Amino acid sequence: MAIKFSRTFLLRKLHQITGIVPLGAFFFVHMFTNAKAMNGAKVFNDAVADIHHLPFLLLIEIFGIFLPLLYHSVYGIIISAEAKVNVVSYGFGRNWLYLFQRITGIFLFVFILFHLLHLRFGLFAGIGLTDIAVAGNASMAYEIIALDFQSVGIVIFYILGVGATAWHLGYGIFLFVVDWGIVVGEKAQKAALYASAFIAISLFGLGTNAIFSFIRPCGLMPSVLCEQTEKGKAVESEKF
Numbered sequence: 624m625a626i627k628f629s630r631t632f633l634l635r636k637l638h639q640i641t642g643i644v645p646l647g648a649f650f651f652v653h654m655f656t657n658a659k660a661m662n663g664a665k666v667f668n669d670a671v672a673d674i675h676h677l678p679f680l681l682l683i684e685i686f687g688i689f690l691p692l693l694y695h696s697v698y699g700i701i702i703s704a705e706a707k708v709n710v711v712s713y714g715f716g717r718n719w720l721y722l723f724q725r726i727t728g729i730f731l732f733v734f735i736l737f738h739l740l741h742l743r744f745g746l747f748a749g750i751g752l753t754d755i756a757v758a759g760n761a762s763m764a765y766e767i768i769a770l771d772f773q774s775v776g777i778v779i780f781y782i783l784g785v786g787a788t789a790w791h792l793g794y795g796i797f798l799f800v801v802d803w804g805i806v807v808g809e810k811a812q813k814a815a816l817y818a819s820a821f822i823a824i825s826l827f828g829l830g831t832n833a834i835f836s837f838i839r840p841c842g843l844m845p846s847v848l849c850e851q852t853e854k855g856k857a858v859e860s861e862k863f
């Protein structure tokens with residue numbers, strides 16, 4: 624018997640899968656690359672240069688990041704606009720979590736748009752930010768971001784951005800495994816919810832420490848956890 628899928632069903636499934644692969648996978652890799660800042664400017668700039676040297680980078684960016692991001696954001700906003708908020712009538716856990724999923728999604732739309740236009744395309748000069756894109760300037764990547772992070776407002780915006788992304792992805796993974804029938808049963812779903820929270824908290828910690836690594840060596844971690852190479856120290860001392 625042929626199974627017929629409605630258009631909405633397929634669009635919804637595509638929305639869920641793009642959130643996990645490639646966007647979720649990208650966020651993991653992105654936070655690990657940023658975390659390299661804890662080992663100094665040289666280590667971070669080299670990591671950015673390695674990315675810039677990837678073959679077919681523009682195609683990877685367009686088909687692996689920009690288009691999935693565009694689809695996931697636009698369709699996510701459509702879902703949010705259509706969805707009924709039933710937190711007030713049934714004020715219990717899952718509804719609040721689902722409402723927060725939509726709120727973080729909308730905030731992320733603004734944050735990622737700003738972040739991309741600024742660091743990837745070099746826009747927003749003149750509001751206390753650098754006018755140099757990191758793209759094409761790997762040897763200055765650390766310095767460009769460190770200058771931005773001299774503004775407390777920008778640091779707070781980034782902490783919120785990392786927090787919202789970590790939450791959105793963590794709970795998104797939970798919704799995905801339940802909706803795709805990978806995790807069935809009440810006990811297993813409860814365990815999956817804890818695992819998702821663990822992923823979200825870990826990514827938030829990793830990303831937040833990366834942010835502070837552009838403000839002080841090793842970020843919020845004790846310096847014993849960081850390897851400050853001699854060359855890395857040299858780049859930083861030139862700057863300060």
Ligand code: HEM
Nearest residue numbers: 650657684688742743757758768781784785788830833834
């Ligand atoms: C710890 C805070 C963050 C820092 C320091 C940071 C740094 C950067 C840098 C330097 C670039 C430009 C890369 C290049 O052109 O070579 C970039 C691009 C990007 N970032 Fe972030 N980022 C942070 C948080 C986030 C968050 C929370 C998201 C949300 C998903 C995000 C999503 C992106 C995307 C989609 C791109 C474009 C990727 C590309 O075109 O290669 N970033 N980021």
